[in-house]
Amino acid sequence: MSQSVRYRPSFLAWLISLFSGVGGLIVKLMMLCILNGITGWAIIVLFTQERVIWALGTTAVLASIDFIYLVPNRFLPAKFILPGSVLLVAYLIVPIFFTINTAFQEYSTGHVLTKAEAIQTNLEQNAVQGDRYFRMAPARDSSGALVLVLVDDSTGDAFIGRRSGLEEIDPTTVEVDDFGDILPPTGYSALIGDEFFEIDAELAAFEVPLENGGVVRTEGLSGAYDSAPGFQFDPTSGALVASDTGVEYLDNGRGSFESADGEQLVVGWREYIGFDNFTAVITNPLVRQPFLRAFAWTIGFAGSTVLLSFAIGLFLAKVIDKQNLRGKKVYRSLLVIPYAIPGFLSLLVFKGLLNDDFGLINKLLPFDPPWLFDPWWARLSVIMVSVWLTTPYFLLVCMGALQSIPTELVEAARVDGAGRWQVFRKVTLPLLMVVVTPLLIASFAYNFNNFNNVYLLTGGGPTTEDQSVAGATDILISYTYKLAFESGKGQDYGLASAISIYIFFIVAAMSASGFLRSKALENMK
Amino acid sequence: MKKQLAKLVAGLTVAALASLSVPAVSGAATTLRIWTDADRKASVEKVARVWGKKKGVTVTVVQKDFGKIRDDLKTVDTATAPDVIVGAHDWVGELAANGSIIPLTVSKSVAAKIPSYSLDAFSYANAKGNKVLYGAPVALENVGLVVNTRVAKVPTSFDDMVKQALAFQKKAAGNFGLVIPGGDAYHNYPLFSGLCGYVFGKDAKGNLNPNDVGVGNSKLLANAGAIDSWNKTGLLSSKVDYGIAKNAFLAGKAAFWVTGPWEKDTLDKSGLKVKIVQMPKNKCDSVPFLGVQGFMVTKFAKTHKVESQARDLVGSYMMSAGAQTQLSSENGRAPANIDAAAKITDPLLKQFAAAGKGGVPMPNIPEMSSVWGDLGTAWTNVFKGSDATSAKTAFRTAGKNIVAKIG
Amino acid sequence: MSDPTNRYNDHWWRHLVVWLAVCVAVLPPLYVVTAAFNADQTLSGSSLIPRALTLENFKGLFVQKEGGAEVFFVRWFRSSLIIAVLNAFFTVFIGALAAYAFSRFRFKGRRMGMLFLLLIQMFPGLLNLVAIYLIVLRTGEVVPALGLNKLTALLVVYLSGAMSVNLWLMKGFFDSIPAELDESARVDGATPAQIFWGVILPLAVPVLSVVGMFAFVGTLNEFITASVLLETVDNFTLPLGLQAYVGTSYEENWGSFAAGVLIAQIPAIIGFVFVQKYIISGLTQGSVKG
Secondary structure, eight states: OTTHHHHOOSHHHHHHHGGGSHHHHHHHHHHHHHHHHHHHHHHHHHHHTTOHHHHHHHHHHHHHHHHHHHSTTSSHHHHHHHHHHHHHIIIIIHHHHHHHHHHTEEOBTTOOBOHHHHHHHHHHHTOEEEEEEEEEEEEEOTTOOEEEEEEETTTOOEEEEOSSOEEEEOGGGOEEOTTSOEEOOTTOEEOOTTHHHHTHHHHHTOEEEOTTSOEEEEETTTEEEEEEOSEEEETTTTEEEETTTOOEEEEOSSSSEEOTTSOBOSOOBOEEOTTHHHHHHHHOHHHHHHHHHHHHHHHHHHHHHHHHHHHHHHHHHHHHOOTTOTTHHHHHHHHTHHHHSOHHHHHHHHHHHTOTTTOHHHHHSSSOOOTTTSHHHHHHHHHHHHHHHHHHHHHHHHHHHHHTSOHHHHHHHHHTTOOHHHHIIIIIHHHHHHHHHHHHHHHHHHHHTOHHHHHHHTTTOSOOTTOOSSOTTOOHHHHHHHHHHSSTTSOBHHHHHHHHHHHHHHHHHHHHHHHHHSSTTTTOO | OHHHHHHHHHHHHHHHHHHSOOOOOOOOOOEEEEEEOHHHHHHHHHHHHHHHHHHTOEEEEEEOOHHHHHHHHHHOOGGGOOSEEEEEGGGHHHHHHTTOBOOBOOOHHHHTTSOHHHHHHTEEEOTTSOEEEOEEEEEEEEOEEEEETTTOOOOSSHHHHHHHHHHHHHHSTTOEEEEOOTTOTTTTHHHHHHTTOOSEEEOTTSOEEEEEEOTTOHHHHHHTHHHHHHHHTTSOOTTOOHHHHHHHHHTTOEEEEEEOGGGHHHHHHHOOOEEEEOOOOSSSOOOOEEEEEEEEEBTHHHHTTOHHHHHIIIIIITTSHHHHHHHHHHHTSEESSHHHHHTOOOHHHHHHHHHTTTOEEOOOSGGGGGTHHHHHHHHHHHTSGGGOOOHHHHHHHHHHHHHHHHO | OOOTTOGGGGOHHHHHHHHHHHHHHHHHHHHHHHHHHBSSOOSSSSOSSOSSBOSHHHHHHHSOOTTSOOOOHHHHHHHHHHHHHHHHHHHHHHHHHHHHHHHHOOOTTHHHHHHHHHHGGGSOTTTHHHHHHHHHHHHHHHOGGGSTTOHHHHHHHHHTTHHHHHHHHHHHHHHTSOHHHHHHHHHTTOOHHHHIIIIIHHHTHHHHHHHHHHHHHHHHHOOHHHHHHOOSGGGOOHHHHHHHHHOSTTOOOHHHHHHHHHHHHHHHHHHHHHHHHHHTSOSSSSSOOO
16 A cells, blocks of 8 residues: 555554554454453353353354454454444443343332342241340351350340250350450360351341240340241242231232232342333333423423534534634634543532522623523523533534545635635535534433433422423423432332333434434435 | 364464463461451551451451442352441341341340440341341441531520620621531431421331331421521522531631541641531531441351451450550541540540430431432432522422331 | 645635634633632532632542542543543444445445434433443343443443444445445455555545544443442442442532543543544545555
């Protein structure tokens, strides 16, 4: 490629063009080798972990990647798209499937365990505690079996607790050391050091049966108490049965144990529940009532943010885009500063600036608009701040894109006698739009779900006239977040997933239709 | 060309493979892992080491963002999961419903040293309506009324406080009488309880009842006119946020400030003369919300086979006066243990603790997540100045919305 | 685009307009600057002119306070820089590869592929992080370097969007590079890879710079993904570390945070000044036309 040298406009470009020769080939091979090395390693590890299907799958993927890159002159598009696609699938597409999968589950506060764990947890939480508490020391008897040396906290009676039962002993044989821990009587040896680790599970599960049907259970390393089961699990019916009342709690198919009169146990499990989350979104009056208003505002917010940012960005780009404008470089750097500060910090600063009584903006203005307290002013504030945050992006994009517009077209139009404005409208803008339309759409979609801007600035507030749960500046995503995470018992991942999917379809449909109507797709040569 | 390429790749691959070292196999889990937040890390480390030394247990303390302790517990991998966490009492309902933490039993002698309300704060009712304990309370925090004694006297009554505040406010432009962060349900709670508002009522067994929401209760609504008058006189404004309130008070431009012990160091350094008391009784006692922090044993302690150790650490050692005194001195909060609390010498800490007398632990049932947003909105709306919503409407609506959200 | 005959290029109104815009653009960041030097540790309550000037906020970033949390500022800064540079580089690389394919090759599913890549970004990522966490967790069991608490894993996750996010921007630019250039190179016997490296990329430096800049600054400021994947304080990136250092709830020391952010912006600003000339370096320079 001796020719390329002629085109190089800069050092950087020259550097890049070096890769078009042998250097590029070497880099490619090295990268392929590193990939093979790491993945090969991973495959070996997968085999040793006996995850055979994963190992084989990884092997197949690796083999096809190698194949694609080592066969010359075939699969050309694949060679270029593959690096991005692999990462895209792994960390973007797979998570989406995860969300879709979650949408069909009851997965919320109280529904995170497996069913087996939920049964265990219910039995544990509902054990009925007696009124005896013992000081305890685990020990081994002469045969080496684990026993508990117990001293009743209130009466001072001493016992040896075995798996077979409780045996009373003379309390004077049991001594107490300086720390208040009890020492086992002669004939029994105390546990020390690592022994505690070895017996931990055994000790935690150790139960000394009592005559009344209850048991003495250990509590930590130095305590024990008597307890009786509050529930029994009946494996044949799959029900939890209350020991005192005999009420049966049956699996209700929605991840909970439920009694005949509809009482549910708090601890449930994760369960597939079909389309229930999707119908819950539609039937929930809290969703339906403010939906249209929130929806309209979301479109208004995203649309005006994008259009205003683009218009201002383009305008500023055109204004600066003059070769002999003094201070051009400084201007450019200053104008992209909003982009360099972390967004959440800017939002917090704006929140202070827009404060009604104490904010700088109202101190400078002759009148005091209630920026964050009146529904319409708050909406305006959210849009203004979003435009402030987004404009540098479009400024940069337009600065770059304006460069790509062939000068000869502009000059030809000038020669034909077109004025500046006409040249801009008839030549520059249409050419620019081809590049920018997809970006506008992507930005629209991004702002459609721009949770942060709303949440950090207004928290969705202020309240509207009808005082519904959705505030005046709540966009669909921030409002539904409130429903999924700030109502009921808090976290409802199943509902949140279903909502995500609904919103995706709304945005995707709108974007796709806007996109297909634009010329961007036709312009794909 | 093709063959050569393939050979080259194969050769280099082997080289790359060889250069990857075998990851060291980690030893069996014989350590106890504790998750704590940054503020408490040093003190927890110190205290837990003392225990670990005695029991022959290695303790690893992992620092996490406080809020993330609760979130990460849901997704954490068993291998790196904590056995014990530091947390707030109001997480207990959610964590217990998720089965993430396990019930504890404490001896009567230990329980006798811990005030029952803080034990209750760490308890959550089981299916039978019995209180089950899930954590060891170690530190208490609550807001108090901080009085700038150079410009105001400790108020003798609620009306006296209002009178003094308004008088100071009128003295000079830029003066504030009473500063409370606007729209914040936590800091405004003393006002709320003073007008007989409550969040959740209790059932016959003394457990919080999510179906009895007291945000719009009739007594509060009857007293709500007072809120409107505070708005009208400019005593309170939702435009005052935390930063404005803090700056105003520190600059000596506010007579009263509602805040908590987390500002103790700031107050110490401020050069102001302050006294902290409970907000004076209004129609009902103006008690603050109580926050209790403590230790909990996670379900992972079982899988890691350190359950007994973890229970011992949390259920007996962390409740002891010795451990709590140490934690308190490093962390600047009042200890839960009565003996340890008696040993506090720091005057401000003592006054904050006294200001919490009779306070209400923040509800720990998961339904509380439905409350914060709407209750906060109500406070924002009532102190909006000229276009404020009447308190009656605001709190009635908030109550209605909360009931709807709890479902 | 220059028009040397036009005398009005440097007209006063251009400066006026730009100065107005600059004022609006820098006002909130100015607050961050003053907060960094302000003795009051609040953001909203402080005024633009600090009550008392101090360098304590900066000092606190490097020297551990007595009894305070350990400070790893230099480490966080280094981690952030490394990851930002790598992310910018690979984002540009991966994006350019894909954009070249979509711009220059004709293959089945090309149009649908592009539309898909546009739409895929619209999926609300509310829960994606939970899934990403699990994926990284499992990957880490096999390849430790891609596991939790590893900066490499964070980088790889950042790169997952490299292809889709900037594809349209880059492809649009690539389209505007005259196809005759490829053609003449092909006639000379160049392979597609050689055309990509030798012809297209050197001409695409402006758009590569823009994309690289976005990725660089974006990484320096990214918080949420990092907070999910990185677990221990010594491995944090800068925003994460600052947040952990500043603390939560009401004790926020915004001053220290602002100071940290200011220092963090230095590379971003240097990067921009460096990249600026490439952004504007334009296609039309040199003898490309025709």
